[in-house]
Amino acid sequence: MGSVLRHIAIRAADIERSRLFYESILGLSFVGFRPSGSGSMDLSDGTLNMTLLPYDGPARASLPEPTEFIHLGFIVEDLDAAFDKCVANGFEVLRDNVKERNEPDARPTVSFKVSDPDGNVIDVTRRKDEWRGVKV
Secondary structure, eight states, rough: OOOOOOEEEEESSOOOHHIIIIITTTTEEEEEEOOTTSSSEEESSSSSSEEEEOOSSSSOOOOTTTSSSOOEEEEOOOOOHHHHHHHHHHOOOOEETTTTTTOOOOOOOSEEEETTTSSSSEESSSOOTTTTTOOO
16 A cells, blocks of 8 residues: 555644635544644544644735645535625635636636635635546
8 A cells, every 4th residue: 555645734834724614615624633732623524633833923825826835625515505605705816727726716616726814825616527637
């Protein structure tokens, strides 16, 4: 067996806003706070663990898509609901369709790119075959 990706960690300037984004909008489940007492918390989709770590260092500039250093992708059951929640909570929709990268001028039908609370680019899609080699 080769390597299996099962954990990522993100430093978040506003950890509760990041929790809202990843839990309430993208559907990850809250697992619990880390025992360190730092405010770090674990979320999960049942396969991959995501740790949100508080960040209190110098301000970080958000790099515009497509110049970001990293971005993440999520497959959601209800694209319309995810889009509506992003808009209602003030998260910036960056592109319509993660493959075509169109300007966001209408409700997405396949996928969209959005900025998380720290400016990380997040791909959100309804297509289970969006990324090559992924088994869902």
